[in-house]
Amino acid sequence: MVSVRAYAKLNLSLEVLNKRPDGFHNLRTLFQSISLHDSVGIEAKRSRTTRVTVSSDVEIPGENLIVRAAHAVLEALGFAARVEFTLRKRIPMGGGLGGGSTDAAAVLLSLPGILGRRLSPERLRGIASSLGSDVPFFLVGGTALGLGRGTEIYPLPDAPAAAGLLIVPGVHVSTATAFGQLYRSESELTRASSGPAERIAFAWATGEDWAPFSSNDFEDAVFGSHPELGRLRAELQKYGARPARMSGSGSTLFGLFGSRELREAAARQLPGVRLVAFRFVTRRRYRSAVGGVPAGRP
Numbered sequence: 001m002v003s004v005r006a007y008a009k010l011n012l013s014l015e016v017l018n019k020r021p022d023g024f025h026n027l028r029t030l031f032q033s034i035s036l037h038d039s040v041g042i043e044a045k046r047s048r049t050t051r052v053t054v055s056s057d058v059e060i061p062g063e064n065l066i067v068r069a070a071h072a073v074l075e076a077l078g079f080a081a082r083v084e085f086t087l088r089k090r091i092p093m094g095g096g097l098g099g100g101s102t103d104a105a106a107v108l109l110s111l112p113g114i115l116g117r118r119l120s121p122e123r124l125r126g127i128a129s130s131l132g133s134d135v136p137f138f139l140v141g142g143t144a145l146g147l148g149r150g151t152e153i154y155p156l157p158d159a160p161a162a163a164g165l166l167i168v169p170g171v172h173v174s175t176a177t178a179f180g181q182l183y184r185s186e187s188e189l190t191r192a193s194s195g196p197a198e199r200i201a202f203a204w205a206t207g208e209d210w211a212p213f214s215s216n217d218f219e220d221a222v223f224g225s226h227p228e229l230g231r232l233r234a235e236l237q238k239y240g241a242r243p244a245r246m247s248g249s250g251s252t253l254f255g256l257f258g259s260r261e262l263r264e265a266a267a268r269q270l271p272g273v274r275l276v277a278f279r280f281v282t283r284r285r286y287r288s289a290v291g292g293v294p295a296g297r298p
């Protein structure tokens with residue numbers, strides 16, 4: 001059995017721009033891989049009929065994205081196989097950390113190699129965006145700018161290292177509902193080009209403090225319906241997190257600290273909430289841990 005890591009992501013900044021004719025919204029977001037990960041065990045061999053099974057330590061409601069990913073890979077390869085997944089879920093579901101999407105991308109990156117084949121990056125990108133708006137980012141990981149639906153990915157140099165803390169409030173926020181709650185006036189929809197993502201990328205390049213530029217357009221709406229999330233974010237800030245933000249459409253909050261000592265001190269001030277310490281994952285590390293199955297392996 002091959003086992004691959006599927007790392008979670010954060011949105012260091014997230015702007016929701018205009019609604020598109022296809023019903024999705026144009027976004028401008030900075031994605032960042034973090035060390036919190038699921039483990040996806042994969043056993044696969046060619047057979048006369050296709051059968052895909054998943055055994056998971058956590059029950060996954062609805063259709064599992066890794067099953068769809070596996071079927072899409074087999075269809076692209078043009079043959080049938082038996083595929084067995086063993087999923088060790090660590091990334092909270094419905095938390096804005098891309099848990100389902102990263103598991104799916106791990107399948108796209110590793111299943112062809114396990115079956116002794118290769119799919120072109122172009123093909124993988126097409127399959128990834130058909131599975132979900134966050135999936136294409138997970139084909140490269142590290143630090144990246146996401147535009148369009150979120151599927152147009154521009155890999156960037158790795159962001160400066162940080163000691164991070166997640167607060168997992170256990171509140172499920174539906175992405176579609178969060179988008180539906182956003183109200184934007186026409187003038188807001190056509191924004192100036194110099195948004196948070198550009199300022200942050202510039203600050204990284206010049207070695208300045210980027211935290212003041214971090215923002216998330218979902219926060220006001222989501223904190224409006226879940227005030228406890230806004231309070232938790234304020235606490236993170238109070239105990240020294242720079243920035244303290246919500247990831248994606250929530251509900252996970254994250255704080256970054258100047259050192260591990262500062263992070264531990266903050267964690268001690270936050271009893272009674274689920275906390276997860278993390279660090280940023282570089283693209284190099286991401287690629288070796290996720291796409292670690294060489295093409296052509298029998």
Ligand code: C5P
Nearest residue numbers: 023024025132133134149150175176179
């Ligand atoms: O692509 P994904 O399945 O992650 O999208 C879930 C839902 O979030 C979509 O059905 C849509 O309502 C909303 N969405 C959006 N604009 C995006 C991404 C998602 O409106 N760029």
